Amino acid sequence: MAAAAxxxxxxxxxxxxxxxxxxxxxxATSGTVEDRTANPYFFEGTVARPxxxxxxxxxxxxxxxxxxxxxxxxxxxxxxxxCSEQALRFEGFSSCCGVYARxxxxxxGLGSGLKGRGTxxxxxxxxxxxxxxxxxxxxxxxxxVGADEVRLTTAGGAVVEKKVKLPVRWLKGFTEVxxxxxxxxxxxEVPGIEAQRFLRALxxxxxxxxxxxxxxxxxxxxxxxxxxNDGVRVLGTDRLRLLEPLAGRARxxxxxxxxxxxxxxxxxxxxxxxxxxxxxxxxxRGFSGEGQVLADLAGSSWEGALAQVRALLRWQASLDxxxxxxxxxxxxxxxxxxxxxxxxxxxxxxxxxxxxxxxRELPFxxxxxxxxxxxxxxxxxxxxxxxxxxxxxxxxxxxxVQGTSVEHRVRLADEGDRCTCRWFSRYQGExxxxxxxxxxRIALEGEDGAEGG
Numbered sequence: 001m002a003a004a005a006x007x008x009x010x011x012x013x014x015x016x017x018x019x020x021x022x023x024x025x026x027x028a029t030s031g032t033v034e035d036r037t038a039n040p041y042f043f044e045g046t047v048a049r050p051x052x053x054x055x056x057x058x059x060x061x062x063x064x065x066x067x068x069x070x071x072x073x074x075x076x077x078x079x080x081x082x083c084s085e086q087a088l089r090f091e092g093f094s095s096c097c098g099v100y101a102r103x104x105x106x107x108x109g110l111g112s113g114l115k116g117r118g119t120x121x122x123x124x125x126x127x128x129x130x131x132x133x134x135x136x137x138x139x140x141x142x143x144x145v146g147a148d149e150v151r152l153t154t155a156g157g158a159v160v161e162k163k164v165k166l167p168v169r170w171l172k173g174f175t176e177v178x179x180x181x182x183x184x185x186x187x188x189e190v191p192g193i194e195a196q197r198f199l200r201a202l203x204x205x206x207x208x209x210x211x212x213x214x215x216x217x218x219x220x221x222x223x224x225x226x227x228x229n230d231g232v233r234v235l236g237t238d239r240l241r242l243l244e245p246l247a248g249r250a251r252x253x254x255x256x257x258x259x260x261x262x263x264x265x266x267x268x269x270x271x272x273x274x275x276x277x278x279x280x281x282x283x284x285r286g287f288s289g290e291g292q293v294l295a296d297l298a299g300s301s302w303e304g305a306l307a308q309v310r311a312l313l314r315w316q317a318s319l320d321x322x323x324x325x326x327x328x329x330x331x332x333x334x335x336x337x338x339x340x341x342x343x344x345x346x347x348x349x350x351x352x353x354x355x356x357x358x359x360r361e362l363p364f365x366x367x368x369x370x371x372x373x374x375x376x377x378x379x380x381x382x383x384x385x386x387x388x389x390x391x392x393x394x395x396x397x398x399x400x401v402q403g404t405s406v407e408h409r410v411r412l413a414d415e416g417d418r419c420t421c422r423w424f425s426r427y428q429g430e431x432x433x434x435x436x437x438x439x440x441r442i443a444l445e446g447e448d449g450a451e452g453g
Contacts, residue, residue: 041146042083042116048108049272053143054135055246056103056275057090061124061132063101064092068239069283080174082119082349082360083145086317089360091349097173097286099239100278104351108272110143117315119360120147128152171346172373173287174362177278178343180263180287181350184256187232192250192268194220199244202237211235211262214255221255232257232264236283243268243277250275256352261430265352274353285431294376294432295441302337305330309338310347319348319357379438388443396444401436410440417441 047053060079079092088110090103131152135141144151190198198214198221212223213231224231232255234240243266247253250268257264262281267274280287308328313319325335339357342348346362382388387402391409400407401419408421416429423434433441 041144042118042120043088043110044144044146044151045110045142047110047141047143047272049137049270050135050139050141051137052270052272053105053141054132055249056105056270056273057124058129058132059242059246059275060090060092060101060103061129062242063094063099063277064124065095066099066242067095068098068236069096069286079124080119080121080360080362081145081150082315082358084117084315084317084358087358088145089349089358091174093173093287094239096283098236098280098283099242100173100177100276100287101242102276102278102349103273104276105273110272116146118147119362120145120150171362175344175346176287178348178350178357179340180258180261181265181278181352182340183258183261184263184265184352185258186254186352187230187257188214188216188221188253188255190216190220190253192247192252195250195253195268196244196247198222199240199247202241209235212237233259233262233281234264234279235262235281236279239279239283240266240277243275246275267353281430294373294438302334302341305334305338306341309335310342313342313347313359315359317358318351318354319359321356375432375435376438378435379442382435382439383442383446388439399440399443401439403436408436410436412437412440412444 064079079090082089082091086106088105092101093099094101141152202223210225211233212225212235213228213233214221215224215228215231223237227233243253246268250270252269254267254269255264256267263278265276265278267276305328308330309324312324312327319339321335321339322332324330324339325332328335330338339348343350343357348357348359350357382401389400390396391398391400397412399410399412401410402408403421408419410420411418417433417437417440418424419434419436421434421436424437
C-alpha cells in the first residue's frame with residue numbers, strides 16, 4: 001500500500017511536556033498568537049470543575065489515540081485548541097478520521113481567565129493524561145493556554161523543537177466535517193444515567209456490519225435493526241463506547257442526526273462544558289475522504305462575499321449569519337455560502353447547539369486545501385480543455401462531459417445532480433459529486449457569469 005500523503009509542518013515547542021516537582025504538569029503547545037510578548041496566554045485562570053476538565057480532555061485524547069478502521073494505518077495526532085473571549089475548545093479526530101471529538105468549555109466554567117484569542121496544537125503525552133486523570137472535584141487547578149505553553153498546575157519542561165509529518169487526511173477531516181454539522185438536528189435526549197445504561201448495553205465483540213437505529217425506550221434508549229422515523233441511524237456502535245465512562249456523570253445526552261447522510265453527533269452536557277462525538281456513516285468512511293465540500297469549493301456564488309466575511313473573523317465563539325449579512329450589506333445566501341467555504345478551508349468550525357460558526361485557524365497552510373481534492377482539480381481541467389458541452393443551445397439542465405474513454409451525460413437539477421459515470425453509479429452522491437458533475441457546475445457558473453457581464 002502506498003504511504004499516505006503528508007504535509008510537512010514544523011511545530012516549535014518552548015519545552016518538553018513533563019512533570020515538575022512542586023509545580024505540576026506543564027503542557028507544551030505550538031501555535032499562532034497576535035502578540036506573544038504582550039499576551040503570552042490565551043487563557044490563564046482557575047478551573048471551576050477540575051474533574052470535568054480532566055474527564056473531557058481525556059476523552060478527546062482517547063479519540064485521537066483510537067482507530068476503528070485499517071488498524072495501524074495512521075499515527076497518533078495532537079488535538080487542536082482554540083481560545084476566544086467566550087470559550088475554549090479542544091478538537092481532534094480518531095486516527096482513521098471516522099470520529100470527530102470536541103470539548104467545549106464556556107467562560108463560566110473558566111472564571112475570568114479568558115483573555116486572548118488564538119489556535120494552538122497541544123501535545124497530549126502520557127504525563128498529561130496521567131495528571132488529568134488525577135484531577136478531582138473540589139481540588140484546585142490552574143490552567144494556562146498559550147502559543148508557547150499550556151500549564152496545568154503540576155508540570156514543567158525545557159524548550160524543544162519538533163518537526164512532524166501532518167497527514168493530509170487529518171486536514172481534510174477538519175474541513176469536511178464542517179459540511180455535515182450544519183445539517184444535524186436534535187433527535188433524542190435522555191438523562192446522563194440513562195445514556196450510560198444504553199451505552200453499557202451495546203453489543204460487544206466488534207461493531208455489527210449492518211446499520212441499526214437508536215430509538216426512545218421508556219425513559220432511555222435502545223437499539224433496533226428496523227428503520228425508525230423517530231430514531232437515529234448508526235453503523236459502528238463500538239465508536240459510541242468511548243462515551244460510556246463519562247455518560248453517568250453528565251447532565252444529559254442529546255443525539256443529533258441527519259437521515260440523508262447518516263452522520264450522527266452525540267452531545268454530553270456537564271456543569272462547565274460539553275463533549276461532542278460525531279461519527280461518520282460507516283467505520284470504513286472517514287470524514288477526510290467524503291468530498292462533501294467539493295460543491296462549495298467549486299462554486300463561485302460566494303466569491304464576492306468571501307473577502308468581506310473573512311475580514312470580520314475575530315476569533316468569535318459564535319458567528320451569526322443574519323448578523324453578518326446585516327453588517328456587511330450582503331445577501332444572507334451569500335454570507336451562508338461564504339461561511340461554508342471558510343469552513344471547508346479550516347477557518348471556521350460549526351457548533352450545532354448554537355446553530356452558528358466559530359472562528360479558528362488550523363495550524364497548517366490553508367491555501368493548499370483545494371489542491372487536496374483531486375476530483376475538483378480534474379473538473380477544472382475538464383472545463384479548461386473545453387470538454388463540457390450542453391445538450392441544448394441554452395446552458396444548463398443537461399451536459400455531456402468527456403470522460404476517460406466516453407462522454408458522460410450529466411443532469412443538473414435542484415432535487416439532485418446525476419451522472420452516468422461509474423463513480424456516481426456506485427456512490428449516488430453520498431461521497432460528494434463526481435468530477436463530471438463538478439465540471440458541469442463550474443462551466444454553468446462560468447456561462448452565467450459571462451451572460452451577466
